[in-house]
Amino acid sequence: MPLQTEPRLADPDALYEALMQAHRALDEAASRRLDARLVLLLANHIGDMDVLRDAIALATQGDQP
Amino acid sequence: MTSTYQNPRYAFRRPAALGSAVPERARVVITGAGVVGLTLALDLARRGVPSVVVDEDDTVSYGSRAICWAKRTLEIFGRLGLGERFLEKGVTWSRGRVFFQDQEAYGFDLLPEQGHEYPAFVNLQQYYAEEWLVRACDASGLVDLRWQTRVTGVEAQAAGALLHLGTPEGDYGLHAEWLLACDGARSTVREALALPFQGQVFRDRFLIADVVMHADFPSERWFWFDPPFHPGQSVLLHKQPDHVWRIDFQLGWDADPEVEKQPERVIARVKAMLEGASGMAAPPFELEWVSVYTFRCRRLEKFRHGRVIFAGDSAHQVSPFGARGGNGGVQDVDNLGWKLAAVLAGEAPEALLDSYDDERVLAADENILNSTRSTDFITPKNSAAHAYRDAVLHLARSHGFARQLVNSGRLSRPATLHGSPLATPGGEGLPLGTPAPDAPVLVAGRADWLLRHIGADGRFTLLCFGELPAEIPAGITALLVADDDRAGALWDHAGLVARRWQAKPGDCLLLRPDQHLAARLQAPEAAEIAAAHRRALGLV
Numbered sequence: 335m336p337l338q339t340e341p342r343l344a345d346p347d348a349l350y351e352a353l354m355q356a357h358r359a360l361d362e363a364a365s366r367r368l369d370a371r372l373v374l375l376l377a378n379h380i381g382d383m384d385v386l387r388d389a390i391a392l393a394t395q396g397d398q399p
Numbered sequence: 400m401t402s403t404y405q406n407p408r409y410a411f412r413r414p415a416a417l418g419s420a421v422p423e424r425a426r427v428v429i430t431g432a433g434v435v436g437l438t439l440a441l442d443l444a445r446r447g448v449p450s451v452v453v454d455e456d457d458t459v460s461y462g463s464r465a466i467c468w469a470k471r472t473l474e475i476f477g478r479l480g481l482g483e484r485f486l487e488k489g490v491t492w493s494r495g496r497v498f499f500q501d502q503e504a505y506g507f508d509l510l511p512e513q514g515h516e517y518p519a520f521v522n523l524q525q526y527y528a529e530e531w532l533v534r535a536c537d538a539s540g541l542v543d544l545r546w547q548t549r550v551t552g553v554e555a556q557a558a559g560a561l562l563h564l565g566t567p568e569g570d571y572g573l574h575a576e577w578l579l580a581c582d583g584a585r586s587t588v589r590e591a592l593a594l595p596f597q598g599q600v601f602r603d604r605f606l607i608a609d610v611v612m613h614a615d616f617p618s619e620r621w622f623w624f625d626p627p628f629h630p631g632q633s634v635l636l637h638k639q640p641d642h643v644w645r646i647d648f649q650l651g652w653d654a655d656p657e658v659e660k661q662p663e664r665v666i667a668r669v670k671a672m673l674e675g676a677s678g679m680a681a682p683p684f685e686l687e688w689v690s691v692y693t694f695r696c697r698r699l700e701k702f703r704h705g706r707v708i709f710a711g712d713s714a715h716q717v718s719p720f721g722a723r724g725g726n727g728g729v730q731d732v733d734n735l736g737w738k739l740a741a742v743l744a745g746e747a748p749e750a751l752l753d754s755y756d757d758e759r760v761l762a763a764d765e766n767i768l769n770s771t772r773s774t775d776f777i778t779p780k781n782s783a784a785h786a787y788r789d790a791v792l793h794l795a796r797s798h799g800f801a802r803q804l805v806n807s808g809r810l811s812r813p814a815t816l817h818g819s820p821l822a823t824p825g826g827e828g829l830p831l832g833t834p835a836p837d838a839p840v841l842v843a844g845r846a847d848w849l850l851r852h853i854g855a856d857g858r859f860t861l862l863c864f865g866e867l868p869a870e871i872p873a874g875i876t877a878l879l880v881a882d883d884d885r886a887g888a889l890w891d892h893a894g895l896v897a898r899r900w901q902a903k904p905g906d907c908l909l910l911r912p913d914q915h916l917a918a919r920l921q922a923p924e925a926a927e928i929a930a931a932h933r934r935a936l937g938l939v
Contacts, residue, residue, distance in 0.1 A: 363782070366783065366786035367786045367789055367790050367793070369786070370783075370786040370787045370789070370791075371794060373790075374787070374790055374794060374800075374804070375794070375798075378800040378801075
C-alpha cells in the first residue's frame with residue numbers, strides 16, 4: 335500500500351489543535367523530543383518501511399530550495 | 400599503575416639471510432603477529448602450510464585492547480585447538496543491560512537458547528589470546544616467527560612481493576610468493592603500496608580505563624546513556640578475567656587526550672562511575688591501563704591485490720561498538736586460510752582467492768554498516784539526532800518496539816556469504832553461505848558437538864541426514880547424522896541438528912573447510928557432489 339496523501343481525517347482541525355496543545359508549554363528542545371517520540375510511535379504503528387521511506391522522501395522535499 | 404599481566408619477551412633470532420645481497424625466499428609471509436596474523440599462521444600450519452611471520456615488536460599486545468570474543472570466533476579458535484582455553488580463562492556472558500539517565504531502559508540476551516558449545520561472548524584480554532597463539536604456532540613447527548623485524552619497504556611483483564626488513568642486527572630482503580598483510584590499521588604494506596583507505600571519521604573521543612578491583616557487578620555488558628555520574632555522555636562496563644574491569648567513557652570531540660589520560664582525572668571518573676552504578680562507596684581499585692581513542696569506519700576497495708592480500712584492520716576498520724574489529728579479522732583469515740592452502744597444493748586456481756575478496760568485502764561492509772549505525776546513535780551529530788536518541792531511550796522504558804531501536808552496539812555476528820560465487824544454487828533450507836550452526840550430538844554414546852566434526856580434518860564435509868550417498872567423491876569427508884543410535888553416525892538425539900539446519904531426510908549439505916554452507920543437495924549422485932565441490936574450489 336503506497337503512502338496515502340488523500341484526505342483521511344474526519345476532523346482535521348481537531349488533530350491540528352491536539353498537536354498545538356501538546357507543544358504549547360514546551361521549549362525548543364522539549365518540542366523536538368516530543369516530535370521525535372511522536373514520529374517513532376507513528377512509524378511503528380504504520381510498520382511498513384516502504385510507506386515510511388515514501389513519507390521521509392516527501393517530507394524532505396518540503397525543505398528543498 | 401598496577402599490573403596483572405607480564406608481557407613475555409620473545410628473543411630475536413638472527414636470520415641466515417642477514418647481510419646477504421640475495422634476498423631470502425619464502426612461499427608465505429605474514430606481516431604482523433597480532434591476533435589476525437597469528438591466527439592465519441596457525442590455521443595455515445594446521446593445513447600443513449609453513450609461513451614466516453614478521454613483527455616489529457618482541458611481545459604480545461600492550462593493554463587489554465580487543466576483549467570481546469564472539470561465538471563464531473570462539474568456534475574458529477575451537478577448530479584451531481584453543482577454544483577450551485578461552486572458556487576456561489575468559490569471562491562468559493550473553494546478557495546486556497542498557498541504562499538511560501538514572502533508570503534501566505532494558506536488558507537483552509544474545510544467546511537465549513541452549514545447546515551450543517560456545518557462548519555468545521567470552522571476555523578475555525587480547526594479550527592472552529596472542530600469547531596462546533604464539534605458543535601454538537611455535538608448537539606446530541611450521542611457523543617461523545621473527546620478532547623485532549620491521550618492514551621498511553615493499554615491492555609488489557608479479558610472482559609475489561619483495562620485503563625490505565630491518566632488524567637490530569642489520570637489514571635483509573625477503574621475497575614472498577604470497578604476502579599476507581595483517582599489520583593493522585596503520586599497515587606498512589598498505590602504505591607502501593599507496594592504496595587508498597577511505598571512509599568516515601567520527602568526531603568523538605573515548606577514554607578506556609582498565610581497572611583492577613574486587614567488585615561484584617555481574618558478568619554482563621552494561622551501557623549507560625547520559626547517566627548522572629557522567630552527564631551527557633555514554634559509559635560502557637565489561638568484566639575481564641583477573642579482576643580487571645573495562646570502562647569506556649565517551650568524552651566528546653573537544654576533550655584533550657593528554658589531560659584526560661592523567662591518572663588523578665581518570666580515578667575521579669572511575670570513582671564517580673562506581674558510586675553511581677552501585678549506589679555505594681566505590682571499592683578500592685587501581686588503574687591498569689588507560690588509553691584515549693577516536694575512531695573511523697573505512698576499508699580498502701579490494702582486499703586482494705595480486706599476490707598481496709590484506710586481512711583484519713589493515714583491510715578494514717570499524718568503531719569498537721559491536722566488537723566487530725578483532726572478530727571480523729579472525730573471520731577474514733578463517734575464510735582465507737583454506738583457500739590459500741588449496742591454491743598452494745595445486746587443488747584450486749589462484750582465482751579462488753578472488754572469492755576471499757568478494758566474501759570478506761561483503762562482510763566488512765556489513766560490519767561497517769552496523770558499526771556506523773551504532774556510532775550515529777551513541778554520538779548524535781546534531782540536535783535532531785539527539786532528540787531522536789533520547790526519544791528512543793525514553794520510549795524504551797515502557798514500549799517493546801523502542802527497545803529494538805536502542806543501539807548501544809549491534810554485537811558481532813558472523814556474515815552469511817550471500818551471493819558467494821563458490822555456492823551451488825538450488826535446494827532448500829538454510830541460506831547458502833550461512834556459517835554452520837552448532838548443536839549437541841552423541842558419538843558412540845558420548846556427548847559431543849557437531850561443529851567439532853566439521854572441517855577439523857581441513858577438508859570439505861558432506862553432512863548427510865538419514866543416509867549416506869552410495870559414493871562420495873575424493874577430498875570430501877562424509878558425515879552421517881541419524882535420529883537413532885547407529886554405528887559411525889552422529890546421533891541427533893535432541894533433534895537440534897535437523898531443526899537448526901532445517902534439514903529433511905536425504906538432505907546432503909556440502910560445507911567448506913571454514914564451515915560455511917556451499918551446497919544443498921537431495922539424495923545426490925556422486926557427480927552432483929563433485930560438481931558442487933569443484934565449484935566451491937573455484938574450478939568452474
